[in-house]
Amino acid sequence: MVRLVVGLAMTLVAAVVAGHRLWWLFRLLRSGEPDPDRTRDVGRRIATQFTEVLGQRKLLKWSVPGLAHAFTFWGFIVLLLTIIEAYGALFVRDFAIPGIGHWPVVGFLEDLFAAAVLAAIVVFTVIRVRQSPRQRGRWSRFYKSHTGMAWVVLLMIFNVVWTLLLYRGAQVNTGVFPYKSGAFFSYAAAAVLHPLGTGVNEVLETVGILLQLATILGFGVIVVYSKHLHIALAPPNVLTSRRPDALGPLLPMMSGGRPLDFEQADPDTDVFGRGKIEDFTWKGMLDFATCTECGRCQSQCPAWNTDKPLSPKLVITDLRDHLFAKAPYLLAPEDRRDALPESVRAEAERPLVGGADVNGVIDPDVLWSCTNCGACVEQCPVDIEHIDHIDDMRRYQVLIESSFPSEAGTMLKNLENKGNPWGMNASARLDWAEDLPFEVRVVDGAIPDDVEYLFWVGCAGALEDRARKTTRAVAELLHTAGVSFAVLGPGETCTGDPARRLGNEFLYQMLAQQNVETLNEVGAKKIVATCPHCFNTIAREYPQLGGNYETIHHTQLLARLVDEGRLKPVQRVEEKVTYHDPCFLGRHNKVYTPPRDLLGNVPGLTSQEMHRCRERGFCCGAGGARMWMEETIGKRVNTERIEEALALDPDTVSTACPYCLVMLGDAIKAKQSEGAAREGVEVVDVSSLLLRSLQEPAPE
Ligand code: SF4
Ligand code: SF4
Structure with a gap:
């Protein structure tokens, strides 16, 4: 009876505390701009839950942390059964899930995943220690993440497992455990507890069940109040994300859930890009709240990797922190906003984009450093749409504030006039x-x-x-x-x-x-x-x-023509070549193979991949209109990339984009003038290499 009362009371308290937060979050997201497209095509969207959420597709691309995360995730899915059992045991001591509750295989799976979660905790601990921002500074992917809370969560997961083993082991010893075999870990725990005697085991059974429920409920509350909110928000965020991904096309400018018509638009009532946090759609806000702070995006970002202030992770978390801090203002009725605390009103007045002098949420140097390369979007395990958010903020800066790097103005004028x-x-x-x-x-x-x-x-x-x-x-x-x-x-x-x-x-x-x-x-x-x-x-x-x-x-097209025998590369081109993936060909449009096939068809050519290639290819620095802006902060992106290429000592760096050709060509020239690259190493398009390998056409 005590067990039942305490268990239900804890559940009620946790439900109220967590429910309060979830309701707050729901109201906050509802205050964003509408985005009707995100709830269309529900069938296809639900299907993606199986690959992205259940299948952990993106996480598994990072083998060790991906596997650890997948086992933790699947572990918690399987351990839902043990939560049902713990609740059942509040009412009936020898409760078993109807239908499957005595199957040894279920007991085995529960224990197997409990063990897997424990192993995953060890892996996470090692990763967190090795990637510690204290040691690695900005090169840690957890730089400026809430690492303290991450340790608390690891501890909570550990608590879930040991309290599970405590009550299940005690249940074995008191004779109420539903599985007669299969649950190997629980039986091992029982062997440890057995010498304490039946009386003590009966107490441990109750204490263990209550501790297990308290841990899970406490975990639930921590989740909704911390950055681990992603555990709750990742499935809806993936469900409502752009499909197949947020790469390729930019979305049209949206206002009130409709594409903005410039001829009809009214600057007083329409939203032009994103100039305030509340200009983002509810989906944008959901993105911000879902970030796990894993730093995968940051680790791949060419801007961050060349010492610029842009980290896609910090863009998202800064927007989230500002959204949450401004929430009391956004959720208050307009006539009561003046009565809000000074700190909230000050937060509400912060410009979305602005330097330290005006306490802006996003620094202009951050905003204009982005090359739109898509590495962040490609990596994000919860499908956050960084480029859309960055370019939407740029739209407001350009169209409403006329504020952008001045050198890009020449390019705009030329486009307009010529x-x-x-x-x-x-x-x-x-x-x-x-x-x-x-x-x-x-x-x-x-x-x-x-x-x-x-x-x-x-x-x-x-x-x-x-x-x-x-x-x-x-x-x-x-x-x-x-x-x-x-x-x-x-x-x-x-x-x-x-x-x-x-x-x-x-x-x-x-x-x-x-x-x-x-x-x-x-x-x-x-x-x-x-x-x-x-x-x-x-x-x-x-x-x-x-x-x-x-x-x-x-x-x-050329790869197809070679395949069809309409182009026959026969001349040997005795060169060592490495191929640079253009971001808008590779990541944005998934064209990785045809350029490589072309190189593979040129006789005599030996090809070697750079460390960062295909989905993880490193940008040349020209996209996102960066080609038309000065690069005054940190190392030049094209220098970083050409150094990676030169490390392979190639005769030729090949690519398939005129922007990359120019950027990498400039970088190699600079290296050659410093004596840091061999004379004669050139940057060419793969089509030029193919042309060299064609027989001279017979004279007509
Ligand atoms: S698109 Fe590329 S440059 Fe821009 S934030 Fe993402 S990774 Fe960084
Ligand atoms: S934006 Fe995505 S990849 Fe970047 S830290 Fe957040 S969850 Fe990780």
Whole structure:
């Protein structure tokens, strides 16, 4: 009877305390902007719970910590059975779960996972000690995480296991344990407790059950009041996240749950990007509250790894801390806000983006350091959408505050006036084709029926000297393979990617709409692009504006042509090469294999991977419009990347993006002028290597 009363009383108290917090959290999230898309397509979303939450897909990519986390997670799922048993034992001493409660296999699984959780605690402890921020400073992925609370939680998990063994061992000795065999760990505990005698074991049985419930209930309360909130929030956050992930296209600017229409928009009532914490949608707020502070994102971030102040983890946790601190203000009726404590009103007045002088939540240097490379989004085990949040804050800064790195202003002006970031005349867009041994067709009116591909050359491909070589190589390869193609020439303008990634959605819309109109007018169906940024924008973002085309990256098309035997690489290219994954080709669009296949098909070429490759490829530093900004803080990202490449002592660094070509090319030149790199090491597009390996066409 005592057992029942105490157990139920504890449960009631914990339910009230935790429920109060969850209700507060629910109201807080409800105060965010609407986001109706997140609750559509429920069937597919539920299916992802099996791979992402139950399957622990992303966590398992990090083998040791991933396995430890997976065992803890699955352990707690299995141990739900023991919680049912503990509650049942409050009412009936020899309670067994109806149907399965006496199966030895259930007892075995319960004990197996109890042991697995104990092993996982040991692994977590080792990881936390080895990754201690005290020893590793900013290079620890737990830098500025709430490590104290993480230790408390590890202790709580340990308490869950030992109290479980205590009451189950005692139950064996008092004869009320439901499993006659299988529960090996409980029987081992029973053997230890047996010498104490039946009377003591009866007491331990009750004490153990109450301690077990107290630990679990206390754990539940700690979870909802700490950063371990992710245990409760990760499933709904994954359920409502962008599918398949938050990479590739940026979302349109949203206000009131609808895409913002610039012609109709009212700056007084519409939300332009995110200028205040309450401008974020409820899903953004859920992201902030879900962060586990694991630091996986931070460990992969090129900005953080080159000593810049941007850590994607700290962006999310700073936004969360500000949201929670401002919550009393957001949840109070407007006419009572003046009566709130001074600290709350001060928090409410903090600018979302601003330097230390104005106590901003996010420092401008943090905001503008992001290359949109997607490493954070790729790694985050709970599907937080960092890039969307960063670029939404940029949108407000650019469109409402006109506040952005001044040097990027030239690029915006050039886009506005000349349709390309370099400010060159449109007539120069065909210069790359001069002296080619064949005529490049330029679309004039509708694309002729015999043209298979519209070759989207892109601003860099048309106007930047090094990128022009790629354009010429691709044109020559297509010509050799007998693929009929045409270009828009002066009819092409920038896709708008740099403007959009900088936050100037208005300019992006202008450029993008103009291109979509042109493409629709000429009847474009199949497009090939050499620039992954153009590729991403046309393939993944133009559908938002009614532009739907079958778009392919040149490496995909060339790999197919080699496969089909239409391109035959036969000349040996005796070089050692390493391939750099462009972020907007790899992570954002999952094109990892075709460029590698192309290299693999070139005879004589030996290829070696850099340590950070494919999903973990390290950015060149140009994305997110960083190409157009000064890099004055920390080490240059392109230097960091080229050092990694040079460590392999390659003859050639290959890539598949004009931005990467320029960034890595600049970095290697700098290294060569310092004498830190061999003369002759070059950065080229994979298409140039493929071209070198083709037999000279027979004279006609
Ligand atoms: S997108 Fe890349 S640069 Fe930006 S925060 Fe994420 S990892 Fe860092
Ligand atoms: S944002 Fe994601 S990856 Fe980064 S610390 Fe939080 S949970 Fe970990």
